[in-house]
Amino acid sequence: MTQFSWLHRGIVEIFPQPTDADSETESLEKRLETTNRPLRIxxxxxxxxxDIHLGHSIPVRKLRAFQDAGHTAVLIIGDFTARIGDPTGKSEVRRQLTEAEVAQNAQTYLEQVRPILDFDTPGRLEVRYNSEWLSRLDLGKIVELLSTMTVGQMLAKEGFAERYKKENPIFIHEFLYPLMQGYDSVAVEADVELGGTDQKFNIAVGRDLQRHFGQKPQFGLLLPILIGTDGVQKMSKSLGNYVGLSEHPAQKYQKLQGVPDNQLEQYFELLTDLPLDKLPENPRDRQTLLAWEVVRQYHGEQAANEAKEAAKTGGKEGAVPEFSLAGVSQFPAKLAYILGATALCKSTGEGKRKIQEGGVRLDGDRITDVDTTFQQPSELHGRVLQVGKNKFVRLIP
Incomplete structure (x- = not known):
């Protein structure tokens, strides 16, 4: 095992490299060896x-690896940029979110990454919100940022190029997104920025802006996009091929046991720290180990063992307590009432409060509308209703 095996595991590219014509002479490895201070990642x-799924966890896990190597993780919650939305890979303009929506999403993101990152060791983590600096930019500073790039450079960006070619609308505020993400690097004086392969353009903009403002440009470290449990397309909630970080251990275990053989090595490399040369040869044994290890990371050994035992006995869903919807006196029924009927909440009133607080999920999806109503029991058959982190029931006829 080499000194920087932790750094290179699962990465696609580190840029710039010493051979690049416009790069500094040192490599990231050299910077790590010679630095006399923790780097800012x-x-x-x-x-x-x-919600976050396992695909989103990949750069967060790499951030933890830097923490374990003694460096400072700078986790930026893009509460300001989220109101625009990253146009990367999008065929149309994103809906702009409200400030309240962004604040609620930010809180649940932090809850979900807590099992991955070191929140406790002093100096190992800074959580910053980019509204701290972006909300204070005046028109003069915005014009200065805009003057660092040309329209041609923006239109060369993947996503913009496709939309321009197809004559789909591109709005001026979308051009601001890579500049604002890049300015984040200036604001926190980043030494390294992590991102998926689709983020190279935005990370490169950060390098350019750091030069413009007299800082040493950051390194970019690109990580792969995780293929979903279908083995075909990238992991995505909309495609249904995802494993959510907030899902019940039994649900995680069941989904991971179904990962296709040809994707298992990628999942082990990106989602675990297990040595790749010591994995079981039998694909079924690999699936079992993968499912157990990922559940252990997020829920502990006991939960992983319980999920494994339930799967062994053929009751993959049996680790989740069941509730018969016959116990709901009538339909249509509001979700708050159902929460009381299942005893996940003490009453309908408590159910309403939990929904308003963002503590209620259905199949991993957060429900925030207290008036959510179901017309008939069949809409809920087989679905998992959750309150907080540890209260679950599977709804059955």
């Missing part, structure tokens, strides 16, 4: 949705 997360 930036990862930005825009809270555009309520």
């Amino acid at each position: 930036k990862l930005g997360i825009d809270p555009t949705g309520a």
